[in-house]
Amino acid sequence: MSSEITAKNLAELFYDSAQKFGDQPAFGTKNKEKQFSTISFQDLYETGVSLATGLIAIGLNSKDHVAVLSENRKEWIITNYGIILCGAADVPRGTDVTDGDIQYILSHSDAKMVFVEDELTLRKVKKNISKLQNITHMIVMEGEPGLLNTQLRSHGEDEVDPGSHLYPKVLSLNGLVENGRRLRKLGDRRVEERLLTIQPDDLFTIIYTSGTTGEPKGVMLTHANMISQLRNIPIKIGPKDRFLSILPVWHSFERVFQMGTIAMGATQYYTNVRNIREDLMIVKPTFMASAPRLWESIYQGIQSKIQTGSVIKKVLFRLAYGCALMFQRSIQFLKGNRLDLHGRKIIESITLAMISLTSIIVLYLPYIIFDLIVLSKLRQATGGKLKGSVSGGGSLPYHIDEFFNTISIPVFEGYGMTETSPGLAFRSEKHRVIGSVGQIFPETEILLKDVDTGIVIYPPKKGIKGEIFVRGPQIMKGYYKRPEATAKVLSDDGWLNTGDLGIMSFNNTLKIVGRTKETVVLLNGENVEPVPIENKLIQSPLIDQVMVVGQDQKYLGALILPALETFSEYGSNYEQLATNRNVKEKIEEEVKNLIRTENGFKSFEKIVEIRLLPKTFEVGDELSAKLSVKRHVVSEKYKSLIESMYDGKTQMQKYVNQ
CATH class of the missing domain: 3.30.300.30 (ANL, C-terminal domain)
Incomplete structure (x- = not known):
């Protein structure tokens, strides 16, 4: 996102952004009146410092781990600031956690405290508290301690005694922030002391994988891992941009864009699947990131609307889309962005170039007219202001990928995994090769290994398929307390086995063609x-x-x-x-x-x-x-x-x- 980022850790980044962007809105979430309420960069930083002070006061040490069970909301980012500014690391998860998730993740991660979104999530944790021996405090984002204990008793549960050594104390986020503010007025500057001790190689998060292939593993990501992502993701954003956030806030893909908006001064608005259509119209985002499923849903919604329209509308759409498809394919070919996995011969390239040039000349005027009267209305389904959309966390079907690019909603598909913070490759506006996941990040090395023979191809030859291994500043520190699992995927010299199969195209982009574990x-x-x-x-x-x-x-x-x-x-x-x-x-x-x-x-x-x-x-x-x-x-x-x-x-x- 920017090579100008000089912060050595995320705490420094938070401070720098508060200084640069001050009163500009940083994050927004819907209030009870269903209106977006925002918090500025300066207020977010000061609230985070106050929360960090409150956390230090109740015993949170540098390098401690803090679990956070919450969905997308403003309080999540405040909590994130507070934990990181303490020098601690978060262990994030959503509120849909099962009893098994709570028992395993909170225990295995050695979490000392746990933030929960609301009283319902608090009761989930309390039900399993006998198996969570390390937890000293449960902190609730909504409500106050006295009210919370009253609510617990109303559900037939024992009161959590703040003075008992048998149970964690129940505190509120607001209460901790207020106590932190009071302490800072009295001269408490322990946060500033902590900031000086945070090293690039320190953990900022432990993200537990979803367990698609067995027991969840805690991926340890460092400050340096995330800072490298912010240096290298090829998206140009600034203070005037608006991001709409729909992926789970604890997902590594989403967290890059959280940190990216902080670094570049953009505003991020939290939404969810239920409200996405309404919020697209309210926020009118310039960028948004999502898993492929959202783009599939929007695509199907557009197609359904077209199919239920009049015959004239159907015909107009077919003409408009057909014209745009030929026009955009021609433009992208001349830019060198038509996917090439085999290496075109010179005669073939010259022929395609002549056809493309002719198509552009012939279709230019019809394309402009059809775009104005048909396609521009389709873009309104996403608010009408999208400069780009990012798809990650899974493979985007080709027809959906091409559809959005054709109607002038650029799709910058990326590739990576939680273990790589997560970005390894990303499309850019200049290299928007549909069907690929873009160019490999700067500072990142890649090699391919033939699945059948085990022969290593380094550097990768174009058009040759192999299992992808990567090395770079974004590679995880390892799996928490799982040295054997770490050794299976991460070599001593830093090469990570992604388990994915890929081909380097003749466009110098990477195409993912499968997964060895899925084969x-x-x-x-x-x-x-x-x-x-x-x-x-x-x-x-x-x-x-x-x-x-x-x-x-x-x-x-x-x-x-x-x-x-x-x-x-x-x-x-x-x-x-x-x-x-x-x-x-x-x-x-x-x-x-x-x-x-x-x-x-x-x-x-x-x-x-x-x-x-x-x-x-x-x-x-x-x-x-x-x-x-x-x-x-x-x-x-x-x-x-x-x-x-x-x-x-x-x-x-x-x-x-x-």
């Missing part, structure tokens, strides 16, 4: 990447969710959730659709038409069997917080359904007939 290996030894197949299938209006299966089998199968609205005549819920023969036959035909060699799929990638799911995948169950499918959970939950695809002569006969 389905058929009995005949063929390796199949399920994600491209799944992305193709969810383009269908008949399908809402899908997961490809077939490990150690002769052919692929798929678990599919039918689109409830599309099949409403056959049933009012998923359970009814799952047992309806007509629904299954229609989806089987759709799958057959989509996954075929004419569409670029290999013969062994065809889906031979499908089974319809009786319920949707849910966050916290089959989906992680960033909405990626927990394949091991789904495989276990629907084990019998999957086995039925490979049981019996009927299935084998279908395979032979394919």
Whole structure:
């Protein structure tokens, strides 16, 4: 975001931003009247210092760990400031934590204190308090201590005695801030003393992975890790920009943009899935970052509106989009931004350049007219002011990626993981190569390893696929108290195994083509990447969710959730659709038409069997917080359904007939 960042740690960054941007609004959250109320950079810093003073007064030491269980809200960032300004590290999570999450994460992380969003989350923690021996204080973002204890008793729970050595004290965020202000008026300057001791290699957070492949692991990220991200993300933002924040605030992808808006003086507004459409119109963001699922939802909403419109509107949209698609593809080709994985010959490049130039000349005027009367109205679905949108935390389907770029909502897709703080690669305005995740960050090294032979390709050759290893200033310190797990992915000389498969394009950008842990290996030894197949299938209006299966089998199968609205005549819920023969036959035909060699799929990638799911995948169950499918959970939950695809002569006969 800026090479001019001189802060050595995040506490210095907070101070610098308060000095630079003063009374400008930093963060906004909706109040009880459903209006956005903001806090300035100066007030945020001063409130954070007061909270830090209050935390030091109740015993929080440098390098202690503090759990934070909260959703997107202004109090979250105040809490974050307070913890970091103490020299401590946060252990963040959402309010949807289970008892198992609370017991494991709070204990394993050695959290000394825990911030909770409200009284409901407080009761969740208190229910498990006997297994949280390290917790000395529970701090609530809403309410006051006396009222909180009254509420606890009203639910039939014991009062938490502030003087008891058996239970943590219950305090309020506001109470701690006020006490900190009082102490500072009396001359307390312990925060300033702490700031001088914070080193770049100190932890600022421990983020526990969602556990898609087993027990959660605590990713240790340092101040230096995050500062390197702010230096290298290629997005130009400033004090006039407005970010709309929808991803969980504890997600590493979201935290980069939190810190980025602080560093560059932009304003960030917190929203959620329920209010996103309304808040897009209110905030009119210039930038926003989200997981692919949001862009899929906006895309589907636009498509649904078009399909229910008049014949004239449908025709106008097709003409406008077709014209824009050809025009934008031509522009991007001449800029060198048409994805090239094989290396074009000179004659092919000259021919495409001439075609592109001709298209631009012919389509320029129609494009301007159609954009004015049709496409500009589509952009209003996101507030009409977006200069760019960032997609991360998962693979963005190509058709959705191209759609938003075509209607002039630039999509800067990025790539990374929690273990890399998270950014490794990012698209920029100059290198917006659709279908890729952009160029590798400055200061970052990458090598590819052939999955079959183990041969290391360094530096990576263009057009060659391999497992991605990276090294750079954003690489985690390791997994907290998990040296064996750390050693499995992080070598002594700093190379991290991402577990992803990638290809360096001839545009000097990285394309992710699969994941080694997701790869389905058929009995005949063929390796199949399920994600491209799944992305193709969810383009269908008949399908809402899908997961490809077939490990150690002769052919692929798929678990599919039918689109409830599309099949409403056959049933009012998923359970009814799952047992309806007509629904299954229609989806089987759709799958057959989509996954075929004419569409670029290999013969062994065809889906031979499908089974319809009786319920949707849910966050916290089959989906992680960033909405990626927990394949091991789904495989276990629907084990019998999957086995039925490979049981019996009927299935084998279908395979032979394919």
